[in-house]
Amino acid sequence: MDIRTGNGFDVHALGAGDHVILNGIKIPHNKSMIGHSDADVAMHAITDALFGAVAQGDIGRWFPPSDPQWKGASSDIFLRKAVETVRDLGFQISNVDCTIICEMPKITPHAPAMRENIAGILNIDLDRVSIKATTSEKLGFTGRNEGIATLATATVIKQ
């Protein structure tokens, strides 16, 4: 059995706006994420964890920020490509774990919807998708509500 793990980390700034999109879930907020795509920082970290698990580079290699095609794109496009790449290489996705770092918005009330969405895209059972959150105790850019960071880990298995 061939078991591999990948990690992902991403940051997006917060700017003017009235909602954020995290793991594909639209959450009303007093700011919005800034990015070339829809800036779904959580989904980007999971995407990078999957690409990393099979040593296929990172999200920017597959979807360059310089390519106008990805302007405003829904980040599930990127995640679906990572899932397809993992499977094309003969691996199954075992599980993913994701930690969103921000003071606001509060993530816990939205975690069930995020898990459902990610499990659906990855086509794995709900109990294989973990979504967590932490503040940074008001320290740093996340503590000042200037941006949101996300860490993710993915494990893949080839029988």
Ligand SMILES: Nc1ccn([C@@H]2O[C@H](COP(=O)(O)O)[C@@H](O)[C@H]2O)c(=O)n1
């Ligand atoms: N944006 C966030 C941040 C945290 N949570 C939940 O609060 C718990 C306590 O956070 P600390 O940073 O004080 O450890 C954390 O474990 C999460 O359950 C949240 O929902 N959204």
Ligand SMILES: C[C@@]1(CO)OP(=O)(O)OP(=O)(O)OC[C@H]1O
């Ligand atoms: C997702 C991509 C797509 O152009 O752009 P952004 O939305 O800016 O996100 P980031 O994580 O900064 O970079 C990766 C890019 O591939």
